[in-house]
Amino acid sequence: MTVSVPTSVAEAVSLLAAAPDSLVLAGGTDLMVEVNAGHRSLDRVIAVDRIEELRDWSISADRRSLTIGSGVPYSLVMDGPIAELVPALAQASRTVGSPQIRHVGTIGGNLGTCSPAGDTLPVLAALDAQIHLRSVSGGRTVSFSHFMTGVKRNSRQPDELITGVTLPVLPGWQGYSKVGVRNAMVIATASSCLAVDESTRSVRVALGSVGPVIIRCTDAEDWVVGQIDWERRAVDDGVVAEFGQRCGVAARPIDDHRSTAAYRRRAIEVLSARQLRRAFPNG
């Protein structure tokens, strides 16, 4: 086994170019679990946790977008300025594991693993996040919807490094809710992110753990926009209920050892409806 410890993105991508079958290790909170369980063997590892530029974040000059390095840990997203700019991402980050896990686990790792239960992914999907990838031949940016392609599959090429993600800073309510059987430190049974963009009067909803990829509820999104009293920030109870049902219809859950498809669909109905009510508190 060889472990490389680059200190710059340039160094990391040249290592990846030389050995595209290398495993990229960030916080290790997913990867090492798989290694310890014997599901993966480590032959070549590129540890990116010493690349300072990946641990940075910045806001655009017009204050309308935020770029977060892939090495930024959940603990940094949870509180402080990022939490004020993208509260849903902070809430999602808070639900990840334990304090120890959140201290080393990273946004880039969540994207690299690309599990349907990845907690930040519904937020990235709802906000149409742009994922930045770099290789020796240059950089490219893909939207989240083109990035995640299946269960633990994404469109990152073997020689590419995930360097960061750009998110819009939206005016309007946003939130992330997650159901698990334990009150914290639990994998999502079902999760939902709802974000309102008051500038365009749009609503975005994305669901986690209820399909092979993160699911955007475009039918419910398009339908609900016309049902909202944007001046009063109000929706009827009937709209709330139907919105939940429409989101539930979009879900594609399965039965497994963690839960049942029927429960997951119900959970989505309830979470989405409650989130819409939180966004538009007036009846």
Place this chain on the structure above:
Amino acid sequence: MADSGVATRQRPGRIGDSVVRPDGREKVRGEFRFSSDLPVEGALWGATLRSVHPHARIKRLDVTPAWKIPGVEAIITADDVPGKSTYGLIFADQPVFASEVVRYVGEPLAAVAADHPETCRKALEAIIVEYELLDPLTDPERAVDGSHPPIHPDGNVIRHQRVLCGDPDATGPVVVEGFYEMGMQDQAFLGLEAALALPDPGGAGVELHVATQAMHEDLHQIAACLGLPEDKVRLILAGVGGAFGGREDLSLQVHTCLLALRTGRPVRVHYGREESFLGHIHRHPARMWMRHHATADGRIIKIEARFVLDGGAYASTSSAVLVNAVTHTQGPYVCENAVVDGWSVRTNNPPCGAMRGFGVVQACFAHEGQMDKLAAACGLSAVEIRLRNAMRTGDRLITGQVVENVAPVERCIRETDALPLPDEPIGGFGDDPMRLPGGAGLTADRGHIRRGIGWGVAIKNMMYSEGFDDYSTARCSLADGVATLKFATAEVGQGFVTIAQQIARTLLGVDDVQLDRIDTTIGSAGSTSASRQTWMSGGAVDMACRRVRERLFEHVGRMWSVDPIRLVVDGDSVVDSSDSSRRISVADATAGQRFEETAEYHHPPTEPLDENGQGDCHTAFAFVAHRAVVDVDPELGLVKVIQVATAQDIGVALNPLSVVGQLEGGIAQGLGLAVMEEIVMQDGKIRNPSFTDYLLPTFLDMPPVVASLIEEPDPRAPLGAKGIGEPPCISVTPAIVAAIRDAIGKDLSRVPVRPQDICL
């Protein structure tokens, strides 16, 4: 207990003090040496090959490819077991290695020793196993009805036990019945299985450092399988990180010893978490039915019940677990007529055996569900129905046995009822989302949540039953003012080492009490199980210390020419009770002297049950009540336990801090069973063998516990103290489920309660 040998003045660290355990600081600081931390130069690593099928004939087991891997030093299979090929705590029906048939997923087939864990892994992968798949028996009802061919020469029924009492045709105006189901819980001790075996030169014997619950039970079984005399096998207790019943049966012991004997080198075996789920027994899943007949005012006339416990592939302690279940059918309530049928059966599921509560957890979940149904049918409160039926000392159980212990059932209920309910509203006083069900997931607002209150009360037997003489041995020596205690009592985290020191300090007037190594060079202490060590090993330490004190008093009496009966221990001195000016410190009195005594404590004999379940089969009983307050999100099925109140019949609080620790820990384990802990089985395979998916309560899930310790010294207990380990986890589970039922107004008959059980 009254003790004429000790005056009133006492020094710290005595019985009744909240002494901090001697290994406490090391454990908190991460410095305690667990069984996986033993340093040995040049030790080989061992690993185990396990069946991947629940039921299959082994057509071919070829280890030769593994020998080609450099670093492999030994490969052993069933053919290499020199002694007895099977083991078991009650029936020796479990093979050290499967030879012809595998009966559960995880059953050992072979073991290897090599220079590195990675070499072991490669060697296990290289071993060729060809199976002929057989139809697995995974539904325990098919073992009861006999519709599946025997999967073991001993048959598919491990034990059937009836209990018939009084008039089987008795009935009453109120009849309630219910079906109840319990999933498979795991002990989930944090310290994984680990052992180190050191062979004697020439393979004449072996020394095994192991984390276990029962040194001598291990010893007997290991020596038999190794084909060695028992004096050639020496067990030394290595640091144990929890047990809860999961270390009563052998797991890696014989394999580790065999590898060491085969290679002539030290061998260590460590399980990982997944292997631990496969490698130890679990709590019996149960299907239960009960029908209670009662008077219109709620007094129980008759109970009918049926139990089916899934024992998995091998017998382990299934027969004793069954006896506990059927004999605790009535709970802590008076009942004169009963018709109970119970089976513990063999299936191709993982073997099940001892876990904290040992069959009573299952019975209690059902009988407490029944008490709530009875209360509803009679228009009584949960408290009133239980008070009306509460058992007292002198009452006769459905086995015919009279409860001779202190039996403060009514007091347990009343004192629990008197404890304050939580004053915080739903969601807490502030805006902390962690106070709501769903917690960090931000799933609910206050308005979505409903609160419920539920009750559970339990009776639990202590010590072994049905004629077992599970005695305990202890030695005390006193020299130069220092007492030294020696016993083979497994300290698994329960705190016996603290209690033992307290007993010696109290009786002998010394501060310095040394604990000798816990090993098998002294007689058996029995298992650290069945809430028994404070009573049994406490009794043995007490007896040994008293005998040493007699020797001390004789010695001082000779020095002073007084009758030793006049002497007492006062503070750190021996004093003449008739002339208190005459005193000598214990240190001075024992200078250059050495007094040593060994004692065996036996509890009164018990007897087996007859075919109708009659007989004085149990040794002693303890009682407990729990009241749970829960907040429930009815639409999402999420639960947060807000408070548990409990009053427990403990006899005497030898160490109040330790008592509270046991109460809180037991409640956490019972809470886990109520709402999250379950080994999910599918076609004989464990679907969730990790702490990612086998969920244990975290600090956030654990509510505040308010407790009342009921101290009525039991005259039958050597220190007046009852065992306290098991009762806390027994009736808290039905109390929490009752509270959820109360919150949502829906019947729930299965634990753990899953979100979909609540909201779909």
